[in-house]
Amino acid sequence: xxxxxxxxxxxxxxxxxxxxxxxxxxxxxxxxxxxxxxxxxxxxxxxxxxxxxxxxxxxxxxxxxxxxxxxxxxxxxxxxxxxxxxxxxxxxxxxxxxxxxxxxxxxxxxxx
Amino acid sequence: xxxxxxxxxxxxxxxxxxxxxxxxxxxxxxxxxxxxxxxxxxxxxxxxxxxxxxxxxxxxxxxxxxxxxxxxxxxxxxxxxxxxxxxxxxxxxxxxxxxxxxxxxxxxxxxxxx
Numbered sequence: 067x068x069x070x071x072x073x074x075x076x077x078x079x080x081x082x083x084x085x086x087x088x089x090x091x092x093x094x095x096x097x098x099x100x101x102x103x104x105x106x107x108x109x110x111x112x113x114x115x116x117x118x119x120x121x122x123x124x125x126x127x128x129x130x131x132x133x134x135x136x137x138x139x140x141x142x143x144x145x146x147x148x149x150x151x152x153x154x155x156x157x158x159x160x161x162x163x164x165x166x167x168x169x170x171x172x173x174x175x176x177x178x
Numbered sequence: 179x180x181x182x183x184x185x186x187x188x189x190x191x192x193x194x195x196x197x198x199x200x201x202x203x204x205x206x207x208x209x210x211x212x213x214x215x216x217x218x219x220x221x222x223x224x225x226x227x228x229x230x231x232x233x234x235x236x237x238x239x240x241x242x243x244x245x246x247x248x249x250x251x252x253x254x255x256x257x258x259x260x261x262x263x264x265x266x267x268x269x270x271x272x273x274x275x276x277x278x279x280x281x282x283x284x285x286x287x288x289x290x291x292x
Contacts, residue, residue, distance in 0.1 A: 097277075107284055108269075108282030108283050108284050109222075109267075111280065124278060156222075165210055166224045166227060167277070169221030169222045170221050
């Protein structure tokens with residue numbers, strides 16, 4: 067099992083550019099999450115999904131969109147990147163009935 | 179204001195020594211509290227998960243305690259090793275059935291020196 071994987075690992079964008087972050091899990095988990103982690107702050111939930119074809123907003127959804135077309139994949143899109151979106155992005159997943167979330171290795175995004 | 183406060187922000191300990199990290203929370207209602215370990219450049223990894231009815235849980239050299247009355251938790255690391263150098267994150271969940279309202283602390287950075 068690869069667990070939770072994220073691509074890319076690093077990315078530099080210019081303001082206004084768009085990109086998609088891919089999260090994939092091979093554990094057949096129903097729930098998937100996108101977080102951002104900024105220095106001196108706790109992780110904050112951007113969007114989440116409770117199953118294939120469903121998504122919902124988290125604490126800081128503005129400027130991001132997501133899709134869960136397949137159970138194993140959860141995509142995070144930035145349509146028009148802003149410097150405030152410079153952060154480390156983590157994807158996580160878990161199965162129903164279990165508290166533990168499994169995190170991916172993260173994507174470090176810099177917007178200049 | 180963050181509903182989960184961790185202290186200290188960082189600490190340095192010598193290999194083989196013990197240390198205790200603190201987590202105070204104001205989240206209410208309360209369902210469970212989790213401690214994660216995050217190595218530099220990696221994602222968080224779960225260490226312990228305690229529900230409101232549990233007051234201690236161990237995972238190897240890591241022991242977490244919980245006092246739901248005072249809304250405090252601690253993570254004790256025994257006989258520290260160089261591999262314990264990491265950030266330790268306290269996470270509180272108000273709901274049993276879903277976790278889209280998790281409150282994450284900012285973490286305590288532990289550096290273990292030989």
